Amino acid sequence: MAVIEPKTTTTYIGEAVPRKEDARLLRGDTRWVDNMTLPGMLWVAVVRSPYAHARISKVDVSKAAEAGGVIAAFSGAELAEEWAGSLPCAWPVTEDCAIPLHRPLATDKARFAGDGVAVVVAESRALAKDAAELVEVDYEPLPVVTDVEEALADGAPLVHDDVGTNRAYTWAMQSGEIDRLFSEAAVTVQERYRQQRLIPNAIEPRSVLVQPTPATEEFTMWTATQVPHIARVTLSGTTGIPESKLRVIAPDVGGGFGSKLNVYAEEAICLALARRLGRPIKWTEERSEAYVATIHGRDVVQEIALAATAEGKITAVRTRLTAAMGAYMQLVSPGIPLLGAWLYGGAYAVEAYDFECVGVFTNTTPTDAYRGAGRPEATYAIERAVDALARKLDKDPVELRRLNFINEFPATIASGLTIDSGDFHAALDKALATVDYEGLRREQAERREHGDTTQLGIGLSTYVEMCGLAPSRILGAIRYGAGGWDAATVRCLPTGTVQVLIGTSPHGQGHVTTFSQIVAERLGVPIESVEVLHGDTTTIPLGMDTYGSRSLAVGGVALYHAAERIIEKARTIAAHKLEVAEDDLDYDGGRFTVKGTDRSVTVTEAALDAWTAHDLPDGLEPGLEASYVYDPPNFSWPGGCHIAVVEVDTETGSVDIRRYVAVDDVGTVINPQIVDGQVQGGITQGIAQALWEEAVYDEEGNLLTGSMVSYLVPSAAEAVDAEIDRVSAPSPTNPMGVKGVGETGTIASPAAVMNAVVDALAPFGITDIAMPAKPDRVWAAIQEAQP
Numbered sequence: 025m026a027v028i029e030p031k032t033t034t035t036y037i038g039e040a041v042p043r044k045e046d047a048r049l050l051r052g053d054t055r056w057v058d059n060m061t062l063p064g065m066l067w068v069a070v071v072r073s074p075y076a077h078a079r080i081s082k083v084d085v086s087k088a089a090e091a092g093g094v095i096a097a098f099s100g101a102e103l104a105e106e107w108a109g110s111l112p113c114a115w116p117v118t119e120d121c122a123i124p125l126h127r128p129l130a131t132d133k134a135r136f137a138g139d140g141v142a143v144v145v146a147e148s149r150a151l152a153k154d155a156a157e158l159v160e161v162d163y164e165p166l167p168v169v170t171d172v173e174e175a176l177a178d179g180a181p182l183v184h185d186d187v188g189t190n191r192a193y194t195w196a197m198q199s200g201e202i203d204r205l206f207s208e209a210a211v212t213v214q215e216r217y218r219q220q221r222l223i224p225n226a227i228e229p230r231s232v233l234v235q236p237t238p239a240t241e242e243f244t245m246w247t248a249t250q251v252p253h254i255a256r257v258t259l260s261g262t263t264g265i266p267e268s269k270l271r272v273i274a275p276d277v278g279g280g281f282g283s284k285l286n287v288y289a290e291e292a293i294c295l296a297l298a299r300r301l302g303r304p305i306k307w308t309e310e311r312s313e314a315y316v317a318t319i320h321g322r323d324v325v326q327e328i329a330l331a332a333t334a335e336g337k338i339t340a341v342r343t344r345l346t347a348a349m350g351a352y353m354q355l356v357s358p359g360i361p362l363l364g365a366w367l368y369g370g371a372y373a374v375e376a377y378d379f380e381c382v383g384v385f386t387n388t389t390p391t392d393a394y395r396g397a398g399r400p401e402a403t404y405a406i407e408r409a410v411d412a413l414a415r416k417l418d419k420d421p422v423e424l425r426r427l428n429f430i431n432e433f434p435a436t437i438a439s440g441l442t443i444d445s446g447d448f449h450a451a452l453d454k455a456l457a458t459v460d461y462e463g464l465r466r467e468q469a470e471r472r473e474h475g476d477t478t479q480l481g482i483g484l485s486t487y488v489e490m491c492g493l494a495p496s497r498i499l500g501a502i503r504y505g506a507g508g509w510d511a512a513t514v515r516c517l518p519t520g521t522v523q524v525l526i527g528t529s530p531h532g533q534g535h536v537t538t539f540s541q542i543v544a545e546r547l548g549v550p551i552e553s554v555e556v557l558h559g560d561t562t563t564i565p566l567g568m569d570t571y572g573s574r575s576l577a578v579g580g581v582a583l584y585h586a587a588e589r590i591i592e593k594a595r596t597i598a599a600h601k602l603e604v605a606e607d608d609l610d611y612d613g614g615r616f617t618v619k620g621t622d623r624s625v626t627v628t629e630a631a632l633d634a635w636t637a638h639d640l641p642d643g644l645e646p647g648l649e650a651s652y653v654y655d656p657p658n659f660s661w662p663g664g665c666h667i668a669v670v671e672v673d674t675e676t677g678s679v680d681i682r683r684y685v686a687v688d689d690v691g692t693v694i695n696p697q698i699v700d701g702q703v704q705g706g707i708t709q710g711i712a713q714a715l716w717e718e719a720v721y722d723e724e725g726n727l728l729t730g731s732m733v734s735y736l737v738p739s740a741a742e743a744v745d746a747e748i749d750r751v752s753a754p755s756p757t758n759p760m761g762v763k764g765v766g767e768t769g770t771i772a773s774p775a776a777v778m779n780a781v782v783d784a785l786a787p788f789g790i791t792d793i794a795m796p797a798k799p800d801r802v803w804a805a806i807q808e809a810q811p
């Protein structure tokens with residue numbers, strides 16, 4: 025591997041600066057929660073229900089409590105008094121949204137296979153696990169429902185008896201003359217798709233360690249989370265530990281993909297046990313446990329209808345979703361399908377919009393955020409439906425997209441939000457040229473003519489998405505329980521180090537590198553002298569954490585503003601030192617120069633002066649430190665065009681991705697290498713949804729795909745080497761012009777791949793294959809289509 029020398033220039037934004045994080049990660053010199061051991065530490069094992077739905081008539085922990093090395097064992101009922109409140113759900117999407125009581129351990133009923141019912145605490149992990157098998161639970165199995173639509177049928181088993189229905193909420197919005205446009209439409213399409221249930225697979229499983237300090241009644245919790253700040257606030261509510269006595273630290277976190285944007289039973293359990301037993305308590309998830317006890321994603325039935333003119337101009341979109349919540353509402357379960365609610369019109373200028381989503385309880389692992397969260401689903405439905413319309417009108421899907429694109433920005437879309445910027449044509453043009461669209465269509469026609477057994481398919485996804493998940497005021501209007509702002513502090517130490525405190529909490533995205541780039545460039549200091557701290561609620565009290573591709577577009581912009589405040593104060597110090605007016609100074613690359621001279625002072629010199637405070641302007645506070653809390657005026661709106669080229673073996677049904685081209689607009693790019701990595705990773709996950717991954721339950725609610733072997737997570741060998749390129753329409757709503765990138769690949773790719781698969785199978789008259797398009801499914805569709 026080539027050694028990359030550190031950069032010495034002060035231009036960092038836009039450069040492929042090697043990740044500062046990597047050396048430590050590659051050396052194994054990291055702080056995963058599971059690597060931490062404290063004196064006197066005990067381990068917890070959770071006893072989980074093997075039944076998807078069962079009344080708990082008796083829990084006997086006595087045998088487990090007597091086992092060697094066991095310190096304590098508790099049933100859910102025996103820990104009940106530890107809870108000051110429910111596990112949190114912070115997004116009651118409607119006034120009457122059902123949010124049933126969710127205790128960290130079930131007491132009355134187990135509602136999914138994997139629901140915790142008791143805990144054992146022992147001196148080692150193995151002893152805890154062995155003793156957990158001695159806990160005797162009497163279950164009375166109850167009828168089970170795992171399918172969203174069956175759960176809504178009359179007489180379906182009720183997941184929560186006290187709710188009285190499995191319908192958790194109905195959320196709807198409408199704009200424009202939807203009925204008129206549908207009745208007057210020259211052509212309509214009506215499609216039904218299923219977003220299969222997915223299981224997130226972060227490399228690092230969840231892990232929690234709590235250290236109690238009985239003398240001060242304080243608790244420190246290290247947890248593999250994306251959201252230390254949110255965890256602190258909400259766990260204080262669940263456990264009754266005052267927020268001021270709870271410190272949450274997310275040390276190195278090995279991926280999350282949304283699954284660690286949550287507050288889990290095991291975090292509350294470790295806090296409660298540490299309080300009860302006065303000893304450090306640890307729990308680390310096993311992979312098979314993760315498959316049932318960490319949230320799942322998607323599981324939505326979609327119906328989408330388009331109304332269009334005879335030329336193919338789409339006038340109205342109507343969408344109906346039935347979305348599985350699983351057995352309980354986790355942190356943001358109800359809101360996840362709604363994160364796509366505004367996007368079912370895609371990148372197209374439609375006049376009227378009608379959207380409804382019904383959230384449904386089932387006897388399954390709760391669903392919540394999984395990379396893209398609501399937006400891959402929306403993109404999938406509209407992009408597949410646009411292809412269906414193209415087929416019906418016998419038009420090329422490219423031509424139809426061009427006809428319907430939003431062309432002018434800012435654009436207020438039919439669902440009511442404003443897309444601040446974009447250039448959908450530029451992205452499409454670039455992607456088509458890269459892939460040689462015309463050439464591919466010629467090859468496709470030849471293969472079809474010759475009746476080749478391997479057919480070629482070309483699939484487009486011209487997407488737009490909303491990320492950043494702010495402004496706070498809009499989040500409030502849609503009943504989200506937190507703000508959308510984020511915070512940053514820049515502290516110039518006298519020795520030249522610039523300490524940066526960020527409220528976001530990276531878990532693979534490279535914030536230490538990209539945020540160092542922003543500060544190093546603005547303050548003109550070497551990137552090596554920037555130290556980025558994150559993920560500790562005591563050193564960084566203000567933060568909203570990492571999800572929804574918000575970190576750069578919100579936290580990074582807060583950091584930019586904090587750096588500007590540093591520059592302003594340093595300017596005052598420099599002007600004083602140089603005995604000129606502030607207006608007489610030019611600022612460039614960290615240096616203030618008196619106009620027309622070579623007399624100058626750097627930010628670093630000003631920092632030392634600010635610290636000694638020997639000669640500051642009258643009234644100026646010593647020290648060079650600034651903070652900024654940024655609440656964006658709008659969401660961030662990435663978009664672009666992805667094209668998948670697939671070969672389908674019509675004799676075996678196997679799908680091979682020959683090429684995958686991604687042209688994205690993420691505004692100004694801070695680090696192209698990190699952005700490429702984000703796009704590539706996202707595409708790999710989206711392709712996995714299209715072709716391989718699916719969580720399957722049997723009729724009794726057992727998860728049949730409970731391991732990586734049966735669930736088919738792609739490895740590096742299956743990853744497709746995407747051809748990644750960009751166009752740029754910088755966001756006008758923030759001074760850096762940045763947009764998020766963390767989810768674009770996952771949002772765009774399932775539609776591109778499935779449009780390509782269906783395109784390849786057009787000669788058979790096949791218009792839909794359900795995801796994942798595994799060989800048996802494709803093969804069966806071909807057999808059915810052939811006489």
Ligand code: MCN
Binds near residue numbers: 572694696
């Ligand atoms: N970036 C950039 N220029 C841009 C946009 C982003 O250089 N125009 C950089 C950012 O500075 C940051 C990275 O790209 O270093 C991702 O930025 P952003 O889009 O702001 O996303 P977040 O940092 O908020 O990350 C969250 C996003 C989400 S929601 C999921 S899910 C996801 C993802 O990031 N999970 C991931 N990427 C992941 N990557 C890894 N390795 N592991 C996960 O669990």
